[in-house]
Amino acid sequence: MLRAGVVGLGLLGQKYLRLMANDPRIRIVGVCDIDKQKVKQVCQQYQVQGFTELSGFLDLDMDFVYIATPDFAHTEPAVRAAERGFNLLIEKPLATSTAEAEQIVQAVRKSGVKAKVSFCNRWNPPFVAAKKAVEEGEIGEVISIYARLNDTIFVPTKMLKWASQTSPGWFLMSHTFDLARWFIGSEAVEVFGIGQKKVLKQEYQIDTYDNLYAVVRFENGAIAVLESGWILPESFPFIIDFKFQIIGTKGCIHINTHDQMVHLAGTKYQHLGTIDIDVNRKPRGQLAFSFEEFIDALLENREPEATVEDGLANTRVLEAVHIAADSGGAVIKVKGNNA
Ligand SMILES: NC(=O)c1ccc[n+]([C@@H]2O[C@H](COP(=O)([O-])OP(=O)(O)OC[C@H]3O[C@@H](n4cnc5c(N)ncnc54)[C@H](O)[C@@H]3O)[C@@H](O)[C@H]2O)c1
Structure with missing residues (x-):
């Protein structure tokens, strides 16, 4: 059973929470968003721990973190989660500057975690x-x-x-x-x-x-x-x-x-x-197929496709x-x- 966390509870964050809730290989343990109302709603819906700051969230015991913050806000959660040793699924684009994308690549490769950029097409x-x-x-x-x-x-x-x-x-x-x-x-x-x-x-x-x-x-x-x-x-x-x-x-x-x-x-x-x-009452399509590949890679202990270097x-x-x-x-x- 893989323990999952989600940062960013907007459109994509909530789509992936559904994917996770429908996958018997996954248990959602915590979520994080700067919007208190969204955290409250998701905590009630999925019975998980919620945070409005990264610090408490990153103290949870997790196997991977999905990052679905806005385009310009992937870097801090990605780098800090990689440094804590969590595998990562990061929304596209990896970052909105080459300097920040390089920081993420360095943090991922230094910590040895597995990471995928969600190039779902x-x-x-x-x-x-x-x-x-x-x-x-x-x-x-x-x-x-x-x-x-x-x-x-x-x-x-x-x-x-x-x-x-x-x-x-x-x-x-x-x-x-x-x-x-x-x-x-x-x-x-x-x-x-x-x-x-x-x-x-x-x-x-x-x-x-x-x-x-x-x-x-x-x-x-x-x-x-x-x-x-x-x-x-x-x-x-x-x-x-x-x-x-x-x-x-x-x-x-x-x-x-x-x-x-x-x-x-x-x-x-x-x-x-x-x-x-x-x-069959389960989400299907490119997001689900891309997500399944990430979970398969973690369980098979291999690098997922669409790497941070691709990002x-x-x-x-x-x-x-x-x-x-x-x-x-x-x-x-x-x-x-x-x-
Ligand atoms: N793969 C795809 O096809 C696809 C489709 C749409 C969006 N996306 C990507 O997904 C990401 C999220 O997009 P969205 O449409 O869900 O946006 P959204 O605005 O619906 O959700 C973003 C959430 O992040 C929260 N947030 C903002 N800054 C934060 C921070 N510093 N820490 C924690 N939470 C923070 C916001 O409160 C909001 O709830 C973007 O990078 C976007 O490009 C990908």
């Missing part, structure tokens, strides 16, 4: 199918990727309280860059980035990018073109618009997850979500995208990777 069935096809040589060598992962404006204006402290780069493009690097199998060396701040900044006083665009060149010559924004209208039939196209030397693969396979026309037109859905490589590139976009559109060498 690697466990999203359409991408699993595409990866298998690529590995079986169906499209030859992957030389080009185009990815568009956009959200409706609901996400930065109503869902996240901390949109001004992140961006569609950290929140969304961290997924598509991870997938691109995973399919291409090489490190990014150079990035062109450009973005727009208009709607959120002027109409909502949320000082972050509406859209970010990146062209990434990899060491092996492959190129990824990535687009992430979050100002699509709320009338859009699904909260996420996600298209991913892979071009190889002998073929191509097109993935379109935004349509979700089910179209419903009731009081409004919508695509019903099938990404994460309950089947660091991801943060390096996204930092370069932001530096390039902040300077009005520039080409930036990715630090730490070979040119």
